[in-house]
Amino acid sequence: MDSVFDELYQKYHHDVFQFLFYMVRNREQAEDLVQEVYIRVFKSYNRFEGKSSEKTWLFSIARNVAIDYFRKQKGWKERILEKFDWSSNQVKDDHPIPEEMAVQREEIKWVYKCLEYCTVDQKAVVILRFIHDLSIVETAEALGWTESKVKTTQHRSLKVLKKHMETFYRREEGNIEKVRVER
Amino acid sequence: MRKSEWSDEELVELLKQMPKIKDYRHPRDIYQNLSRKKRKTVSWILPGIAAAAALFLFFILAPKFMDTNHYSINNAKQESTKEAKIAKDNSDASGMANQESQADKYSTLKKAEGQNDYAGKTAVYDDEIKGGVVLTYWVPDNQAQNLVPVSTIVKNTEGKDWLTLYNEHMANLNESEWGLSEFYPLQATLHYDNANETVIVDVPSDHPYRQGTATEQIFLGALKNDISSNSSVKTIKFTTNGEPGIELSNDFYEKLTITDVKKHAYLFYYPNGSDVPFLVPTLESYKDIKAAIDAMKSGIEEYQLQRSLLPNLAIQDVSANDNTLTITFAKDASLEDERLAVWSMEAILLTAKEFGFEKVVVSNPPAANIGPFDLTKEIKVPAAPNLRTIEK
Incomplete structure (x- = not known):
């Protein structure tokens, strides 16, 4: 096996995979996209200048791959070709709750669902900052933003999450109350 | 921790508790998939080729369906004449007019039957030729089953040989009027090679006689019969656009020998x-x-x-x-x-x-x-x- 691949795999594979998973919220897609990340990495590995850390570099590639995926997903071409591509023409739930989530506490599930309401940028910031525990500087490097942009995006995304967490909460509360009344 | 409001810290805490997601695949599989994945990105090529091929076939086939299929056109004609007949039979009340028109039809048919002085005869007799030249053309019938010999007397030949006359007159045949298939003029030029006593048949490269076995048989049969009825030539040579040989649906011919099978x-x-x-x-x-x-x-x-x-x-x-x-x-x-x-x-x-x-x-x-x-x-x-x- 390629030694470069081996090294990257050992060090970062699961991080990159997890990032992509939370971005696209689908295991199969994440598996496909992580391949794409490797392809791009191999293409430009020689050009890696070491200005940033390898990890943030990989995250920045993964983010671009995810953005390209979202862009493609909307295209008409993709939709038509899907009809021809019988291998993937299976009935699919677009956003199933993954196994790992299903076994978690209610609040964690809510957070996962609420992430859907964030924009791609907001999602990326939340995932890198909190799930991957990157610092603001690292996040800024990975996204190619200024630190202040990371901060404001982080602030906004937390606001979105909060808002939707509350609606989930209220819905839940309503259900409990209903049950009480019926009794 | 269930509550209606979350502080930023609590939310961050929740996010940090999000489960770690792992890729369960073996690194070797992932590595192998890398090359496969590259190929997959050109998945539009296959449907693309299929579509192009379908279009290509369509353009090739469409014109053939449109014109050269004269048999079916003739069939349609037959159908309509049949219907006309039935219609005539049914309308007895107004029969008089119809009968008249029918009589007209017969009389025109009789005229067409050959402006023969000898009523009822259909063939050509020696005493009718009167210095003219008899040309016989073999015309396929509507179903392309039989070759029907049709003869005509050409006067004022001005000393031209049979092949010149044959070429001159084949455009004037009224096959469909006689209830036969439109076949002449041939999409070919015939000339006579005196030295070798051979008729040379030259067809254009887009000649229509390669469409099916029936067409091939009719073409060769008509040529053989035409030449043997009108002359004593025994050999036909084929050229396509001047190049030797002709490609028909089953075979490639350069030369054909006419064997006089009568009886x-x-x-x-x-x-x-x-x-x-x-x-x-x-x-x-x-x-x-x-x-x-x-x-x-x-x-x-x-x-x-x-x-x-x-x-x-x-x-x-x-x-x-x-x-x-x-x-x-x-x-x-x-x-x-x-x-x-x-x-x-x-x-x-x-x-x-x-x-x-x-x-x-x-x-x-x-x-x-x-x-x-x-x-x-x-x-x-x-x-x-x-x-x-x-x-x-």
Whole structure:
């Protein structure tokens, strides 16, 4: 096996995979996209200048791959070709709750669902900052933003999450109350 | 921790508790998939090629469906004439007008039947030629089953040879008017190579005769028959655009030798909508005139050929003497339908000619004459079958 691949795999594979998973919220897609990340990495590995850390570099590639995926997903071409591509023409739930989530506490599930309401940028910031525990500087490097942009995006995304967490909460509360009344 | 409001810290805490997601695949599989993945990105190529091929086929096939399929067009025509007939039969009340038009039709048919001085005759006789040249063209019928010989007399030949006349006149044939398939003019130029006594047939590279076995057979059959009926040439050479050889649907031909197979029996072929038959030789040849006469007593249904010897004008015996054929009719032979009897007589004469006879004698004539034929004298065989006039 390629030694470069081996090294990257050992060090970062699961991080990159997890990032992509939370971005696209689908295991199969994440598996496909992580391949794409490797392809791009191999293409430009020689050009890696070491200005940033390898990890943030990989995250920045993964983010671009995810953005390209979202862009493609909307295209008409993709939709038509899907009809021809019988291998993937299976009935699919677009956003199933993954196994790992299903076994978690209610609040964690809510957070996962609420992430859907964030924009791609907001999602990326939340995932890198909190799930991957990157610092603001690292996040800024990975996204190619200024630190202040990371901060404001982080602030906004937390606001979105909060808002939707509350609606989930209220819905839940309503259900409990209903049950009480019926009794 | 269930509550209606979350602080930023609590939310961050929750996010940090999000489960770690792992890729369960083996790194080797991932590595191997990398190369496969690259190929997958061009998945549009296959449907693309399929679409291009379909379009290509469509453009190739569409024009063929549109024009050259003249058989089906002729079939459609037949259908419509049939319908017209039914319509006529049904409208008895207003029958008079219809009958008139029908009569008109017959009279035009009779005219077309050959502006023959001898009423009822269909063939060409020596005394009609009067210095003209007889050209015989073999035309496929509507179903492309039989080749029907159609002859015409060309006057004012100005000393041109048969092939020049043949080329000049083939555009003037009215096949569809006669109830046959449009076939002439041939998509080919014919010229005569004097030195080798060969007819050279040159076709353009987009010639239509390679479409199917039937077309090929008709084309070759018509050429052979045309040349053997009009000349004594024994060899045909083919060229395509000047290059030697011709590609037909089954074979590639450079040369064709005409073997004079005669000894056919003549039967009646009625084109749709006509009550005047063409006299058409069978495909099969017979060992002697007796066998051929026997064959004339029954039609060949699959070729839509009808018997040319009538049950009430049966032939009891034939005997040959040099170039004269003597026929003996059955005792109870009678002339019920004189028109039919004339054609039947012509079928006998043409069949006799196939076997090399020049004259036919009737030993026991049931009447003094059948139509124009004087049965008390010997009758000369015709020069060519199925006289039709063609207008320039």
